[in-house]
Amino acid sequence: MKLNSIEKFLMNNPVRAFVQRHHEARMFKALGGKTTGQKVLEIGCGRGVGTEIILERFGAGEVHAFDLDPKMIGLARKRVAKFPAEKLQLYVGDAERIDAPDNSYDAVFDFAIIHHIPDWPNALHEVARVLKPGGKFYFEEVTRKGLERWSYRTFLKHPTEDRFSGPEFIRKLETNGVNVGDNYTYWLFSDLVLGVGTKGQ
Numbered sequence: 287m288k289l290n291s292i293e294k295f296l297m298n299n300p301v302r303a304f305v306q307r308h309h310e311a312r313m314f315k316a317l318g319g320k321t322t323g324q325k326v327l328e329i330g331c332g333r334g335v336g337t338e339i340i341l342e343r344f345g346a347g348e349v350h351a352f353d354l355d356p357k358m359i360g361l362a363r364k365r366v367a368k369f370p371a372e373k374l375q376l377y378v379g380d381a382e383r384i385d386a387p388d389n390s391y392d393a394v395f396d397f398a399i400i401h402h403i404p405d406w407p408n409a410l411h412e413v414a415r416v417l418k419p420g421g422k423f424y425f426e427e428v429t430r431k432g433l434e435r436w437s438y439r440t441f442l443k444h445p446t447e448d449r450f451s452g453p454e455f456i457r458k459l460e461t462n463g464v465n466v467g468d469n470y471t472y473w474l475f476s477d478l479v480l481g482v483g484t485k486g487q
Contacts, residue, residue: 324346331351332397384413398428413464422484425482426479429452
């Protein structure tokens with residue numbers, strides 16, 4: 287599901303970029319470490335802030351990133367043009383049907399995209415499928431509690447069925463072989479869950 291104009295503004299502004307760089311990235315590193323030299327996928331890359339962070343702050347050797355919106359891919363290409371072309375692959379794509387073979391990536395990053403996807407369990411299945419054994423899934427997601435707030439319901443566009451709590455999201459990951467255990471945390475009054483899971487060998 288594409289973002290509406292209000293959410294595009296909220297997700298693509300300097301405040302959001304600051305939070306990604308200085309809060310989410312710090313928590314991701316504390317829970318999962320860096321991805322130095324690794325092949326990494328970002329789902330729902332938007333204008334490329336997350337892609338830039340993965341390269342600069344996590345040290346990835348190669349990043350593939352996709353978004354459902356071609357306009358966002360255009361913005362992302364401009365943002366990451368400073369990096370060597372061989373380190374990047376940006377394309378229009380869908381997290382319910384990731385265009386990659388099984389066991390392709392050392393890590394996958396989700397900066398709050400999966401709650402936009404109507405069939406979110408299938409998206410998690412796809413994430414698990416493309417992760418290599420031992421690969422890590424870095425996730426930040428908006429929970430049912432957050433999506434049921436008046437502000438979310440009034441101004442933002444999200445699937446209305448089959449929303450998840452933090453424990454439900456983590457259980458679904460673990461049924462797909464991505465083990466999270468206690469390696470997660472809540473923030474913003476438990477509206478968001480953030481963690482790192484590891485695919486079993």
